[in-house]
Amino acid sequence: MSKVGAHLLIWTSRLNEDTVKIFHKVKEMGFDGVEIPLINAMEIEFKLIEKLRNELEKINLACTCCAGLGKNENLIDEDESIRERGKSYLKRFIDICSDFGTDTLDGVLYGTFEMSKGRGRTQEEWNLAVKLIREMADYAKDKKVTLYLEAINRYETYFLNTAEDGVYLLKDIGRDNVKLHLDTYHMNIEEKDFYNPIVKSKGYLGYMHCCENDRGIPGTGHVNWDEVFKGLSEIGYDGWLVIESFYEPMSVIPIASSVWRKLADNIDDIPRQGLKFIREKMKEYGL
Numbered sequence: 013m014s015k016v017g018a019h020l021l022i023w024t025s026r027l028n029e030d031t032v033k034i035f036h037k038v039k040e041m042g043f044d045g046v047e048i049p050l051i052n053a054m055e056i057e058f059k060l061i062e063k064l065r066n067e068l069e070k071i072n073l074a075c076t077c078c079a080g081l082g083k084n085e086n087l088i089d090e091d092e093s094i095r096e097r098g099k100s101y102l103k104r105f106i107d108i109c110s111d112f113g114t115d116t117l118d119g120v121l122y123g124t125f126e127m128s129k130g131r132g133r134t135q136e137e138w139n140l141a142v143k144l145i146r147e148m149a150d151y152a153k154d155k156k157v158t159l160y161l162e163a164i165n166r167y168e169t170y171f172l173n174t175a176e177d178g179v180y181l182l183k184d185i186g187r188d189n190v191k192l193h194l195d196t197y198h199m200n201i202e203e204k205d206f207y208n209p210i211v212k213s214k215g216y217l218g219y220m221h222c223c224e225n226d227r228g229i230p231g232t233g234h235v236n237w238d239e240v241f242k243g244l245s246e247i248g249y250d251g252w253l254v255i256e257s258f259y260e261p262m263s264v265i266p267i268a269s270s271v272w273r274k275l276a277d278n279i280d281d282i283p284r285q286g287l288k289f290i291r292e293k294m295k296e297y298g299l
Contacts, residue, residue, distance in 0.1 A: 014249060014299045015044035016282045016290055017076060019256040025051050027060060032067045041284050042291075045074030048112065049256050052103050053079065060179030076116035076219075076252060079105040080125035086253045087144045088123040088137040088171065095144065096259060103150045109292045110155040116252070117152070118160035118193045121145070122181075123171045131210075133171045141171070141263075142184045149187035160193035160219040166199040173202045175209035175217075177270055182216050191218030195234050195256070200225045206236050217249065221256045228275035229282050231289035238293075245297040253294070255286045 024031070027048065038046045046068075050056070065241070068075055079101075081087065087098040102121060109117045122141045145159070152159055163178045172178060178192040192213055196206065203209045210217065224233040231237065234278045260272045276282050293299075 014244075014251060014294060015074065016287060016294075017045040017047050017252055017254040018043045018048070018287070019047040019073075019078075019254055021047075021088075022255070022257050022283055023279065025049060027052065027056055027064065029060065031064060031161040035064075035067055035073055036241075037280070038283070039071045039073045039216070041280075042287055043073070044076055045076060045252070047078055047118075047252075047256070050077055050079040050105050050108055051119070053101065053108060056108060057137065058111060059110065075112055075114050076118060076223055077105065077109045077112060077114055078119040079117060080120040081123060081171050081227075082224045083124050086124040087121075088140045090136075095140065095151055098171065099144060099148065101200070103151055104150045106148070106155050107159050109157045116160065116219070117157055120164060120169060121148070121161055121167060123169065125168065128167075128170050131170070131178075132221075137171065138181075145185050145190060146187055148189045151183065153189050158189040158191060158218065160191050161194060161196045162193035162219075163198060163202070165194065165198045166183060167201075173198075174200070175203065175213045179205050179213055179216050185277075192216045192223070193219040195221035196240060197221065197223035197225065197227060197256070200235055205239060207239035207243040208239065210249075211246055214247040216299050217247065218251045220244070220249070220253050222253050222286070223256050224286075226275060227271060230286040234276055237289075241293045241299065245299055249299065253290055254288075255283050255290070257282045257286075 024033050081098050085098040086094050086103040097166050163172045166173050220228050224230050226233050
């Protein structure tokens, strides 16, 4: 049975001791878990992780982790030193997942986030991604962590935009602990529909962000949720369904969080009402 999570970025982009208050809010709303962004991964001390993990265990709230690479930590860069930094960052992300006790690391793990080169990807970049993600997958396997590669829209990456390309990449990588991560916000931009990409990703799809087309409350926009849940039901999907939104712009991820107007009267309306909608769809489609 699928579990429903709330992305921490709805409220904040940084981990600190006050994050426990958000954990309690998420639990009170009825979510199964919370997705934790590792934006400041190199600054996070084990002492803080231990405190947060203990609180999650105390209130019986599961967690997943998400991450992305910057222009100086890019697995597909032509500069070997930048690729090596990318590997170091990914290993750090994986280690933090292990410290949190989660087996899930999702996001833009293959290359630079929020980047365009004025061209499409090259075969050399593809080959680098395959080679280095294999290495990272082997490292992650020892930590019992699975990597979920997210296909995102053309304005945030030129490398991986569609579910079809994600499946091709996973086939080339050939590791059991590397899966596909889809997001309905990005699908709304890049896919022809929602049903077919999900069905054609059977056996590869392992993580879902359930987001409205404007990043607002799921069920209030024009995402075709019946296609989404019909597809998930037909492939027997039992992975996470996570609501991701950004209530206000964040300097650390300015393009992804380009929210210049209020998407809800209250920040908590997005996850609270979104959860109700998703639970209803899960019930309707037997998830």
